[in-house]
Amino acid sequence: MVITRAGKKGLRLAIASGKGGTGKTTVTAALASIWSQALCRPVLAVDCDVEEPNLHLFLRPVIRRAETAKLEVPMVAEAALCADCGACRELCQFGAVTVMAGKPLVFPEMCHGCGGCLAVCPTGALVAGSRELGRIEEGATETAGYLAGRLRIGEAQSPPLIRAVLARLARIAEPAADVLIDAPPGVSCPAVTTVSGADAVLLVAEPTPFGIHDFELAVEAFTPLGKPMAVAINRSGPGTPELLALCRGHNLPVLAEIANDRVVAETYARGGLLHEAGAHYRAACFALARSLAELPQTAREAAHA
Amino acid sequence: MPEIVVLSGKGGAGKTSVTAAFAAMSRNAVLCDLDVDAPDLHILLAPRNSRREPFVAGHLAAIDPARCDGCGECAARCRYGAVSAADRDRFVINPAHCEGCKVCVVLCPRQAILFTPRTCGVSAVSDTRFGPFVHARLDPGAENSGRLVALLRQKAKALAKEQGRDLILADGAPGIACPVVSSITGASLAVLVTEPTPSGSHDLGRVATLCDHFKLPTAVLLNKADLNADEAARIEDACRDAGRPIVGRLPYSPDVTAAMAARQTLPEYGGPLAEALAEAWANVLNLAAAPKPQRNPF
Numbered sequence: 264m265v266i267t268r269a270g271k272k273g274l275r276l277a278i279a280s281g282k283g284g285t286g287k288t289t290v291t292a293a294l295a296s297i298w299s300q301a302l303c304r305p306v307l308a309v310d311c312d313v314e315e316p317n318l319h320l321f322l323r324p325v326i327r328r329a330e331t332a333k334l335e336v337p338m339v340a341e342a343a344l345c346a347d348c349g350a351c352r353e354l355c356q357f358g359a360v361t362v363m364a365g366k367p368l369v370f371p372e373m374c375h376g377c378g379g380c381l382a383v384c385p386t387g388a389l390v391a392g393s394r395e396l397g398r399i400e401e402g403a404t405e406t407a408g409y410l411a412g413r414l415r416i417g418e419a420q421s422p423p424l425i426r427a428v429l430a431r432l433a434r435i436a437e438p439a440a441d442v443l444i445d446a447p448p449g450v451s452c453p454a455v456t457t458v459s460g461a462d463a464v465l466l467v468a469e470p471t472p473f474g475i476h477d478f479e480l481a482v483e484a485f486t487p488l489g490k491p492m493a494v495a496i497n498r499s500g501p502g503t504p505e506l507l508a509l510c511r512g513h514n515l516p517v518l519a520e521i522a523n524d525r526v527v528a529e530t531y532a533r534g535g536l537l538h539e540a541g542a543h544y545r546a547a548c549f550a551l552a553r554s555l556a557e558l559p560q561t562a563r564e565a566a567h568a
Numbered sequence: 569m570p571e572i573v574v575l576s577g578k579g580g581a582g583k584t585s586v587t588a589a590f591a592a593m594s595r596n597a598v599l600c601d602l603d604v605d606a607p608d609l610h611i612l613l614a615p616r617n618s619r620r621e622p623f624v625a626g627h628l629a630a631i632d633p634a635r636c637d638g639c640g641e642c643a644a645r646c647r648y649g650a651v652s653a654a655d656r657d658r659f660v661i662n663p664a665h666c667e668g669c670k671v672c673v674v675l676c677p678r679q680a681i682l683f684t685p686r687t688c689g690v691s692a693v694s695d696t697r698f699g700p701f702v703h704a705r706l707d708p709g710a711e712n713s714g715r716l717v718a719l720l721r722q723k724a725k726a727l728a729k730e731q732g733r734d735l736i737l738a739d740g741a742p743g744i745a746c747p748v749v750s751s752i753t754g755a756s757l758a759v760l761v762t763e764p765t766p767s768g769s770h771d772l773g774r775v776a777t778l779c780d781h782f783k784l785p786t787a788v789l790l791n792k793a794d795l796n797a798d799e800a801a802r803i804e805d806a807c808r809d810a811g812r813p814i815v816g817r818l819p820y821s822p823d824v825t826a827a828m829a830a831r832q833t834l835p836e837y838g839g840p841l842a843e844a845l846a847e848a849w850a851n852v853l854n855l856a857a858a859p860k861p862q863r864n865p866f
Contacts, residue, residue: 281606283742284580288767314743315577315774320766356626356670377647377669414745416777419714421745448579448742449605455664455709472828473584473608480606484708487664501829528820532765532796 273304273441276555277311277461279485281477283448285469286497286521288312291445292321293537293548294555295407298441301552305440308404309432310411311457312447313397313424321536324409326402331395332412332427334420336374337381338392342366345388351380360389376423396424399431407443410435421447422456429460441556450477450484458485463558464492465518470502478506482513491562495551498523516561519551569728570856571721571736573602573751575779576761577771579742582791583761585824585834587739588612589845590759590852591698592833598728599696600738601703602751604689604716609739612833615694615701623704623719625712626668628686629661635680642672642681664709688712691720693727700727713741714750721751735856744778752784757856759815763792764799772803776812787813787855789848792820813855816848 278291295308295318310318337351337360347365355361359373360380367384371394380389397414412428414421425447436442446457458464464485468478478494485492493516496506500523510517521527521537521544530540538545554561574590576583587609591599601609629650631642638657650665651672661672661681673681688711691704702724706713724736740758741747752758758779762772772788779786788807793800800817807814818841827837835842 282579282608283606284578314745315579315767315771317578317767317770320770354670354674356668375667375669377667377671378645379669379671379674382645382671382675416744416774417749417781419746419749421743450708451605451706451713452709452711453743453745459664471825472611472831476608476611477606480708487709500825523825525820528792528795532763532792532799534766 271439273436273439274556274559275442275444275460275462276465277444277446277458277463278465278467279446279454279458279481280448280467281450281481282469282474285467285474287448287467288317288321288445289497289531289537290465290467290495291443292318294552295322295404295443296536297538297548298443298552299406301549302556305408305437307408307410307436307440307442309428309442309444311425311428311444313412313414313421313428314447316411316413318411318445319409320534322404322407322409324402324404326400328401330399332397332399332424333393334374334376334396334423335378335391336371336376336394337369337389338371339367339369340388340390342388344386346386348385350383350385351389354379354383372419375420396427399428401431401435408440421453425453425456450480455484458488458490462490463562464490465555466492466494467497468494468506469498470496470500470506472502475502475506475509479509482515491558493518493555493558495519495521497521514565518554519547521547569725569734569736570756571738572757572759572852572856573738573740573755574759574761575740575748575752575775576742577744577775578762578767581761581763581768582818582824583742584608584739585828586759586761586789586791586845587737589834590737590849592835593846593849594698594735594737596733597699597735597737598724598733599699599701600720600724600736601701602717602720602738602747603741604704604706604713604720604747605741607703607705610701610703612828612831613696613698613701614831615692615696615703618692618694620690620692622687623689623691623716624685625688625715626686627670627683628663628668629666629670629672630682630684631659631661632680632682633658635678637678639677642676645671645675668711689716691716691723693723699733700731702727714746717747717750744774748775748778752779752782755784757852758784758786759789759852760786761789761791762803764790764796764803766799769799769803776810785855787815787852789815790817793817794819813851815851815855816844818844
């Protein structure tokens, strides 16, 4: 099934949260499964939670292509060439390169891949090498395209791999396809790197004291990016009125409210999808997809109102 | 001095509720929240009398518009996409994307780029009803979470020495990257909180492998243990094969949220979870006193 919308650019939506475990992956997987049916538009699901990628556990994609993602880091070409000028050591802000007894010494795992030492080394003692960041996998399910990053265990930096996944996305995504990006939890550099690559944001929030606290952090972190943002409430319960009031205060539309239901937890624990937990949840997922498709438009109108 | 860090790989597995419960049962510990990105432990520990300090780490580049002639060398050199053209003959740096690598500063032919120390957040030492508490908050979108974690651990160790405390108990970050790596190097025991779901099991495997990589002994606490009996059995089998002790099993229970809403730790809230956690804590203390070597099944 190829569906195109002549001249229309697809929506690129990041599904994020401050707190981990609020249901980002649950929502992303359900949306990816029903999206093309609900909206008659092609969709690509992207897992940018590269430290703990879980989307594949629920979507079970067929992987067609996998590649190793690498970061350019310096390596010593020939120690004897070193002029002992110390330019590399003075430049490096991450303690990844130094000069000892007139010879360069590289700690590749500390390197952030800025390329500075290679640019300033006057003799060619340092040349470009690489460090493995992880894997990038591409494939498809019956209903969606699939792209994911998987951080190598032991690799401390996730943003370079996230950037590599987003660069791959730019190359492979059909312009008209909608893209659903499962973001890493939190509000520091990995989450912000991911959300920066989207043009709208869905925050999945849970109305517990931890969830509400981290929701506020997420709003604080992502609002300056200036992207249309909406909220889905998961495990709705006694704290929901407080969360709804916060959303009203921040002028954030609440597009779905999922009950705190053991059936949903058990469905998830079996590897099932949210819309499979019951007709009510299926309807909620379809409604959420339709409201999300309108989100940039809704946000524009709200801004002009 | 034993240093116990509670991790989970997957977020939302119950790490912070478990850490808070352990904190309530600890006798003479320094408590620590190493999840500097989205810290929540303070919500249950209610810190008071906080001594705060700005966390300054790394630098931020900024272009002096008076000296920029628009040559674009900085934009061509920046690998983080932080530099963009403001107009035809001037460039600007987006602080959200600046890595603080200094490349543009050094290579700018007009020396037009300033490089100033960057405040990335705030750290604090506070008092709680369970003992001293070292915590922090990274500014939203900020870098250097690993350095902040390292700083908190230093503070916790210094505090423990100064006050004659005999244990450090820390809540870790989710995931397996920078802040987690920084929280486990040289610790004595990682308690891995997991849940019997596909994500819980998958993420436990990754964080356990990371701990093995750093030769840190691990123990597993199975939360929401009755959500999926088959998956729970698979996790227990894998842990047994790896010589990873299971220190406790907690049922799926609304008590966790109810206790949280009451701003209580589970031992204070009481009930069956409190009993299971008391047993788990006794097991953890035994392991922390005498950690055993393990091998990696994953």
